[in-house]
Amino acid sequence: MTKILLSLIIVGVLLFGCMSGFTQGQKRYSSNGKTASSGGTSGNYIIITQPELESSVASFETWKHYLGYTIEVVNTSWITSQYQGIDIQEKIRNFLIEKYNESSPSYVLLVGSPTSIPLRVCYPLPSVFSDHVSTDYYYADLTGEWDADHDGYYGEYSDDTVDFIPEVSVGRIPSDNPSLVRQICQNIIRYAQDNGTWKTNVLSLASMIYYENMTAFNWTYARSDGATLMEKCKSDILEPNGYSTVRMYEKEGIRPSTYSCEYPIAHENVLTEWIKGYGLVNMLGHASELVTTQFIWDHDDGDNIPEPTELYYFDFLRATDSAKLQMKTPPIVISAGCSQLGGSKNIGRSFLEAGAAVAFVGTTDLSYYNITRVWRDERDGGAFSLDYYFISYLIGSLQKCGDALNNAKVTFLNHFMFTSYDPEWIERCYSTLLGYSLYGDPALGMTGNATDTTPPTLSLEQPNKYFYIRGLPILPVHRDVSVILGGITVKASAFDNETGIASIELWIDGVLKNVTNANKFDWFWDETSILQKHNLKIIAFDTVGNRVEQEHVVWLFNI
Template sequence: LKEHKESHGIKTIIVGLNEIYGGKYFASQGRDDAEKIKYFIKDAIEEWGIKYVMLVGDAEIMPVRYATTGIEDVPEVPSDLYFADIYYSNGSFSSWDLDGDKKYGERKEDKPDLYPDVYIGRLPASNENEVKLLVNKIINYETPPMKALMVGVELFWDTDNREGEYLKEEIGNELNIEVIKLYETDGYAKDGNATPEEIAEYINKGVMLVNFASHGNPGGMGWESGHFYTSDLSLLHNSYLPVVFAMACSTNEFDTTDCLGEEFLLCQNGGAIAYAGSSRVAFVYLGKSIKSGLSGYLDKAFFKAYYDGSITTGEIFAMAKIDYLTRIPFRNDHDVLTLTEYNIMGDPSITLPVMPLTTKAHVSQEVSNTTIKIWAETTEDNVSIDLYYRKKSIFGGRWYLYGSKDEEPYEWEFLPDEDGYYEFYTVMKKGNYTENSPDVADAYCLFDFSSPTINITKPNGGGIYIFNKEVFSLPVNFAVVIGKIDIMADGNARYVEFYVDDELKYTDYDMPYEWQWNEFAIGRHEIKVVAYNALGAKAEEKVNVWAVIL
C-alpha cells in the first residue's frame, strides 16, 4: 500500500499503535490510548505536514473515542472526528475534554471545535485477511462511470412530503453527472423502484456514488416496500466500487457489530470503496425542512462538497462537516450529535474525477505578508472564470468580485490593503451555464503585516510578590517571588510562549496572555515570554526573579 500511494505522489508513513504508545517517533502523551493517538496526529501534522490519516482496525483493534451527546436516548456515540479535530481556530489543542472529567465532546462543558484539521477514514478490519482484502481494493480501485444512484423512500407517513425522495431530488438536481433514481413511490419521475434487486443491478453496472435516504439499523435499511440488508450484498458482483453515503440510522454502528457500512467494504464480490453513515440514531427534520439541518443537511452537504471541488473521499466528508458548521453556527445537542456520529469507512485519499462544469480556486500561500498568486483549476475549455474574495469577519463578511478571465491562464495576483483572514472562490461560466457558488470557500490566506510585540506586566523588575500579590517594590532589576504567581503579558501576537530558564512551560493563544508559575523553585531564575505573528516572526522580553515556590 505504501508503494502504491507513493507511486501516486502521496508520501506515506505506516505507524503501529505500539510505536505511538512507546514514543518511537514523538514523545508519547495522553491519558489513554485514544488521546495518545490524537497527540501523535498533532505531532505528525506539525513535524511531517500530513493531510490524511487512515485508522486501520475495527473498534476492538483501533481505539474509539466516544462523544458525550447530552441526549438521553443517545448518551454517547463513537466518533472518529475526535482524531481529525486537532486544533481550535486560534491554534490551541482541541482536547474535547476542557473540564477534565473524561466525558468527551460535551457541547457546553467541553466546547469541542468540531472542525476537522486532517482528512480521516477508518479501515474496519478485524484480522490480517480483512486488511489484505481492503488494501487490495484500494490498490486495484478503478474510477467508476460518473453516475450517481439515488435511493429515496418515504420516511414518515403523516407528512405531506416523501422526505427521502424529496431529498434525493434536491441532491440530484445539483450534480452535473448522470443521476439514476430509485424511489419507493411514484411522486417523482424515477428510473426504477427501491428494491434490493434493482439497487444491486445498477451498482453492478457501475456507478461512482450511491446515496440512500431511509430508515436503518446496524444490519441494513428497510422501508415498507423493500430493504437493503447486509444479506443483500450477496447480490453484488460489481468491479467498479462506489462511494456510499447513507442517511439512515445506525448503518455505520461499527463499534458494536459488523454493520452494513463495514460489510459494504468487506464484500468480497464487489461492494464499496468508502461508506459514510451514522453510528447511532440519525435525526432529521420533517417535510421539506429535511434539507435544512441534521442528517438531511449533512447528506446534501456531502454531495455539494464534491460539486464545489473536493475530490478525495476524506476531503469531501470533511468539507461537508465544515459546511454544516459554517451554515449552522448556532448549534444544539442534536446538531453536535449529527456531526460526531457520522463516520466514514475507507481510505480518505481515494480520488474521484473532477465534476464536469466546475472550477476551484487555489492560492500560492496560506499565510503571507506579500502578494500571493491565485489560480483556478478546471477541466473545461472555452469558459470564463470569475474570482470572488472577502475579508472574513465574525458574521462571515460580504463577497466581492475581484476579477474575470476569459482565457487561460486563469490567474490573479492578490494583496489586500489591511491584514486579516481572506477567503476566495471561483465561478465558471460557459454559454448559458453558470456554476453555483460554493457553500465553503475554495481557499484562504491569512495576511499579517504587523510585527509582534510583547511586554511582561507581571512580575516587574523590583517588585516584591507574596502569593501572587505585589506588596512593595525596590530599586533593583529583578523581582522577588514568594509563592505561586500569575505571569502576565500583553502585546500584539498570534500566540505567546512562556519559558522558565529557557524551558517552555506554556503556550497561550488568547489575550490576556498569562500562565501560573506554581512549580517548585528556589533561587535565581529567568522568565521569558516570546510572541509570534502568523508568519513566525518573534519578539521577546525577559525578567530575572529570585523565587521561593514550594
C-alpha cells in the first residue's frame, strides 16, 4: 500500500509540471524527393491463394490497385465450396472459365506450392510413353478440352482438344509459408519500381550440351554448345536494346567452347557474379530439379568418341546456393535446363523463397532439343528457341513475363510443332509447351512501373499523452509525454495506399523490441522500471523502403 501511495504522489508531481521540453515528433523519409505517379498498366488480375496466405498478399494487392489493375483475391476453400469439379484443379479452372466469360482477366497468380495448388498432370501419348508432364498451362488455356474423352488422361494428343492458345497469363508464388510469400511479394514490388541501369545487365551462363560423335538415347549427336543460344540472344536482342552481358561458358576439358566470354563457367564464379546486380539471368546446362551442371569432355582414349568414362558433370548452380544469393532486388531467371521447376521442391522455388530470384521460368519436365538435334539459331525450334523467343518478347517487345512466355509458346506452336504422326516429336512438342512455367508475377516486366516515393502514414495510438495505470488511460497529460504505472500495451498502426506496409518496428531506448509485418502493432511492455525516462520509437516501412518514424517520451514506474 505504501508503494502505491508513493507512486501516485510522484506521478502527481510529474503530471502537473515538473517535466518539460519533451516532444513527440514525426519524421517522414522517402527514397527521393519526387511525388509518386500512377502507372499506365491496367487490366483484370485474379489472385488465387490459400486462406492462410491472404494477408501475405495484401501489400501486393494494394500495389496492383495502385497501378490500375482491377484485383480479385479468392481463396481455394471458397472455390472448392462454390464450383463443381472432380478435383481442386478442375474447380479452379471452372472458376477461371466463368471469370473469363464475365470479365476477360489478363493475369492469374496462384499463391501456393504445387502441393497446395496442384498442377495438372498430363499424358500426351499414354499408349506409347508412360511419361507424364505437370503443367500450370491448364489454368491458362480456358477454351480447350483437356479431357474430352473423360478417361482421366489429360492433354492427350489424339483424344483431347487442348488448343495451346492461352486466354490468360499465369504465374505462381510457389510457397506455403506466409512470411516467405510476403517477402516474395515485396521483392516483386521493389523490382517493378526500380528503374536503375543495373536492370539492363544480363548474366549469361552456358555449358556444353553434347559433344560431336556422342551417343545418347539411341542417337549420335553433333556438337552442341549452350553458348550458341547465349550469343544469338546477345547479338539479336540484348545489344540492339542497350543491354550489356557478362558471359560464362565452358572452358574446361579437351573440347571447350570456342566462344569468347568474360569468365569460365564454374560454381564459384557464378556465385560471385550473381549478386553483383543483374536484371536478368539466362542459363542453359544439363539440369535436374535441384542443380544445373557443367558437362566436360575430360579426356579421350584415342577414338575421338566421347564415352561415359570420359565425361564429367560438375554443378555450377544448386538449389542450396539460394541462401548465399539472397538480394534486395534479385533478377528474373530463365533456365532452359531440364526439370528446374519439377516436383514440389526445386531450384526455382528455393530461389524465390530465399530472394535469389524475383521470377523463374523453367520446365517441370525434360527440356527437349528439337527433333533434328541441331540448334544453330532460333529457327531450329526446341526448348532453346522457346528461351530465345521469351527473351525476345520480354526485352525486344517490352512484354511482361507471363505474356512473353505465352507468346514464346504460341510462336513455337506456329513454327515448330510436329507435322506428321511421329510419337517422339509429338512428345517433345507437348512436353515443351506444357512443361515451361513461370514462378513469379505474370505482370512483371523488365522496365519499371510507377515509382512510389511517398512514405506511409503512422499513428502511435498508445501510449499517447496520458497518465496510465495498468494500461488504462486515467488523465490526459498537458505535455508531450506519457506517464505509466504498471505494464501497458504499446499500439500503433500504419497505412500506405500505394505499395502497402512491409513492417512496423518498435524501438525502446535504441533497442529493437519487436517487429510485425501487419499494418497494426500491439506489444505488451512489462519491464521493471522505477520511474525512469524511456524513449519509444515506432518505424513503419512500405514495401519499397520508404519509411516514417514517430517518437514519444514516457516515464515508467513498474515494479
